[in-house]
Amino acid sequence: MKLGIIGGSGLYEIDGFEFIGEESVETEWGSPSDAYRHYRYKGVEFYFLNRHGRSHGIPPHSVNYRANIAGFEKLDISRIISFTAVGGIKGVKPGDIVISSNAIDHTSGRAHTFYDCGLIHHIDFTEPFCPELRELLINSAENAGVGVIKSGVYICTNGPRLETAAEIKYFEKIGADTVGMTLFPEAPLAREKEICYANVSVITNYAAGTSDAKLTTVEVVETMKAATERIKALVSALPDSYTVNRNCFCKDALEGTKISK
Numbered sequence: 001m002k003l004g005i006i007g008g009s010g011l012y013e014i015d016g017f018e019f020i021g022e023e024s025v026e027t028e029w030g031s032p033s034d035a036y037r038h039y040r041y042k043g044v045e046f047y048f049l050n051r052h053g054r055s056h057g058i059p060p061h062s063v064n065y066r067a068n069i070a071g072f073e074k075l076d077i078s079r080i081i082s083f084t085a086v087g088g089i090k091g092v093k094p095g096d097i098v099i100s101s102n103a104i105d106h107t108s109g110r111a112h113t114f115y116d117c118g119l120i121h122h123i124d125f126t127e128p129f130c131p132e133l134r135e136l137l138i139n140s141a142e143n144a145g146v147g148v149i150k151s152g153v154y155i156c157t158n159g160p161r162l163e164t165a166a167e168i169k170y171f172e173k174i175g176a177d178t179v180g181m182t183l184f185p186e187a188p189l190a191r192e193k194e195i196c197y198a199n200v201s202v203i204t205n206y207a208a209g210t211s212d213a214k215l216t217t218v219e220v221v222e223t224m225k226a227a228t229e230r231i232k233a234l235v236s237a238l239p240d241s242y243t244v245n246r247n248c249f250c251k252d253a254l255e256g257t258k259i260s261k
């Protein structure tokens with residue numbers, strides 16, 4: 001049983017997790033952000049990847065998302081849980097944890113598909129997150145006594161700048177609850193590889209213009225740090241509800257999606 005985790009290094013060193021080693025992987029799409037750190041806990045093999053690199057030197061628009069996802073595929077990982085820091089637009093406050101239920105792509109210029117030369121697939125992305133993995137997260141949070149908000153629409157911007165107040169007003173109007181910079185193209189790339197993917201977002205700040213406070217990265221980092229113990233408790237509870245077989249649509253995501261000439 002193998003599970004991929006994408007997040008920051010704050011998630012490493014969870015009590016009871018046995019560190020097995022680091023796996024450096026090269027892919028046809030280039031190098032992933034970092035080596036994958038392999039841990040074992042309660043019969044589950046966890047592979048952690050630091051999305052922004054070891055020293056947090058890779059900004060959201062420069063992450064090699066294709067290499068990161070292809071690296072997980074090479075390690076034979078069929079499920080990925082992503083952790084992200086986000087601004088809260090509607091119905092959430094700093095410190096809240098949201099299991100995202102849908103998403104809007106507002107990025108541009110990122111290498112966003114594995115199928116851009118010759119072979120074309122149009123994957124179904126009506127539901128961007130694996131329903132089974134979302135359920136696993138919700139059950140595990142409940143078992144760990146970690147309060148989570150069970151749904152929310154994540155809008156992904158290009159960054160690295162934060163948003164204008166007018167942009168946030170517009171994002172709220174089109175249905176977004178949270179705003180971050182890293183869900184796209186990570187989520188659809190996982191789907192293109194038939195890997196289950198779900199997202200846990202930590203609200204680190206009120207989105208631009210929704211409070212009087214000036215947005216600072218210090219606030220983002222501090223709020224994320226404060227949520228780390230709850231996130232670790234949630235991750236530690238995953239093996240208790242984990243099932244080996246996948247019965248979701250992700251595993252057959254490429255079926256009937258190919259354009260043949």
Ligand code: HPA
Pocket residue numbers: 085086087088157162163179180181204205206207208220
């Ligand atoms: N906007 C975009 N990305 C973010 C934010 C935000 O307010 N907070 C954390 N990541």
